[in-house]
Amino acid sequence: MKGNKLFIVLICLLTLVWLSASVELVILFACHDFCTAGELFAFLIPNKYEANDISTYILRFELPYLFLLTCCLVGVGVGIWYLTRKLTPPRVFFAVLITGALLAPFIIPNQPCCLLREVIVVSRQILKVKRNKDNAKDFLYPISKSQNIEETKEVYIFSLGESLRYHNLSLNGEYKRDTNPLLKKQRNLYLFSDYYANATLTQYALPIIFTGVKGEKYETHFNRKTLAYPFKEVGFYTALISNEEQLLNNGLHDYLTQDFDTLIWVENDSLIAPKAQELVKQKHKLFIVTHFLGNHFLYRNCPEGYRKWLPDYNLTPRASSDSLFINAYDNTVLYVDALLNKFITDLDEEDMICSLLFISDHGERIMKHFGVHGHTYHPTKEEYHVPLMVWYSDEYKDAYPQKVENVIKHKGKPVCADHVFWSVLDMAGIAINGGLMNEMSIFSDALAPHERTLLLPDGKSVIKLDK
Numbered sequence: 001m002k003g004n005k006l007f008i009v010l011i012c013l014l015t016l017v018w019l020s021a022s023v024e025l026v027i028l029f030a031c032h033d034f035c036t037a038g039e040l041f042a043f044l045i046p047n048k049y050e051a052n053d054i055s056t057y058i059l060r061f062e063l064p065y066l067f068l069l070t071c072c073l074v075g076v077g078v079g080i081w082y083l084t085r086k087l088t089p090p091r092v093f094f095a096v097l098i099t100g101a102l103l104a105p106f107i108i109p110n111q112p113c114c115l116l117r118e119v120i121v122v123s124r125q126i127l128k129v130k131r132n133k134d135n136a137k138d139f140l141y142p143i144s145k146s147q148n149i150e151e152t153k154e155v156y157i158f159s160l161g162e163s164l165r166y167h168n169l170s171l172n173g174e175y176k177r178d179t180n181p182l183l184k185k186q187r188n189l190y191l192f193s194d195y196y197a198n199a200t201l202t203q204y205a206l207p208i209i210f211t212g213v214k215g216e217k218y219e220t221h222f223n224r225k226t227l228a229y230p231f232k233e234v235g236f237y238t239a240l241i242s243n244e245e246q247l248l249n250n251g252l253h254d255y256l257t258q259d260f261d262t263l264i265w266v267e268n269d270s271l272i273a274p275k276a277q278e279l280v281k282q283k284h285k286l287f288i289v290t291h292f293l294g295n296h297f298l299y300r301n302c303p304e305g306y307r308k309w310l311p312d313y314n315l316t317p318r319a320s321s322d323s324l325f326i327n328a329y330d331n332t333v334l335y336v337d338a339l340l341n342k343f344i345t346d347l348d349e350e351d352m353i354c355s356l357l358f359i360s361d362h363g364e365r366i367m368k369h370f371g372v373h374g375h376t377y378h379p380t381k382e383e384y385h386v387p388l389m390v391w392y393s394d395e396y397k398d399a400y401p402q403k404v405e406n407v408i409k410h411k412g413k414p415v416c417a418d419h420v421f422w423s424v425l426d427m428a429g430i431a432i433n434g435g436l437m438n439e440m441s442i443f444s445d446a447l448a449p450h451e452r453t454l455l456l457p458d459g460k461s462v463i464k465l466d467k
């Protein structure tokens with residue numbers, strides 16, 4: 001009787017390990033690498049967009065692998081049953097030994113395919129956010145505004161893109177497809193050529209950018225207020241306008257939105273510029289953060305009229321072409337070009353000091369049958385080489401000629417997401433006393449060399465990007 005119970009426990013344990021092994025193998029076959037904590041995050045804190053896209057993707061591309069693995073599982077199960085059907089101790093021992101040896105790589109924590117370790121990592125991360133989200137309550141920034149231009153209207157925008165990589169912008173002068181037909185005509189718009197993200201997942205990139213901590217000190221961000229706070233302190237009205245399917249609306253990261261005067265969630269990216277324009281008409285001193293859904297996998301965020309490169313995965317998913325995904329991606333880049341251009345054109349029509357800093361949170365790795373970010377502990381450059389763009393109105397140039405000169409001077413320099421917090425404040429002439437404004441702002445004359453690092457999907461390890 002005792003032997004029977006032990007046998008059942010053993011079979012249950014083996015089944016669990018088999019299940020995690022099958023998840024790892026399916027992801028390995030379909031996406032060329034094992035599952036990471038960052039990916040599990042998308043399942044544990046799901047939003048409508050990711051859940052929908054991931055399930056669509058799994059059904060279409062991973063189903064054949066799942067079928068094969070199920071056949072293997074059934075085969076192994078029958079084998080175990082055959083060996084142990086009389087439950088003689090040597091047979092049970094023999095079956096467990098073989099299965100254990102086969103599955104060992106999936107249960108040893110230092111192996112890249114150990115799913116359990118990634119589950120523990122992501123659970124800890126979520127718990128940490130829940131425990132620490134109120135830490136910054138009493139934090140204070142010693143702030144000053146460098147110029148007193150109270151009578152003039154001032155609007156500053158920090159705009160966040162999603163999964164947009166530098167390589168696919170024709171604005172870079174090298175990409176052959178004309179993905180930026182509108183932005184390339186904008187005056188006063190500069191694209192930085194050597195800007196790197198600090199993480200390959202939104203849930204790590206945003207907290208760092210919003211609070212100005214360095215990537216390797218990700219967890220210290222809980223102790224700091226976000227960049228909306230200094231703006232508020234010097235009299236600005238602060239607003240966040242975000243696609244409702246983006247990270248800050250997931251219920252877990254709401255602590256990053258607490259410093260804003262107003263939060264506006266919109267159903268799609270095309271509503272962001274009009275909502276911003278409404279605020280621009282009402283407020284004299286305004287700071288807006290916008291968060292687009294942009295170029296997120298499966299590249300569905302693109303109206304019909306922008307589907308220029310065909311076949312596009314979202315129109316003809318079963319078409320026989322190696323370019324299905326890159327075409328779909330580039331079509332979303334074309335759409336983002338139109339969105340940003342409209343945003344800037346509307347702002348330019350107003351008579352005010354205004355500037356906009358745009359970055360993408362991370363890039364994207366696009367292959368024949370999928371696109372992905374944050375999927376690996378060995379990210380490729382396309383996952384972190386992303387655009388940083390600065391646009392300013394003529395009135396801004398008149399008010400801050402030195403800052404404009406500095407931005408143009410620095411646009412080829414190596415910079416990264418660690419610079420964003422300081423640059424957004426400095427763009428508006430706001431200084432944090434004792435802060436890193438001088439050395440870390442792209443608007444500063446004294447921008448200093450800085451070691452660029454990338455936070456990996458465990459939210460802890462970093463790699464150096466300038467070797």
Ligand SMILES: [Zn+2]
Pocket residue numbers: 162163201202361362
């Ligand atoms: Zn993202």
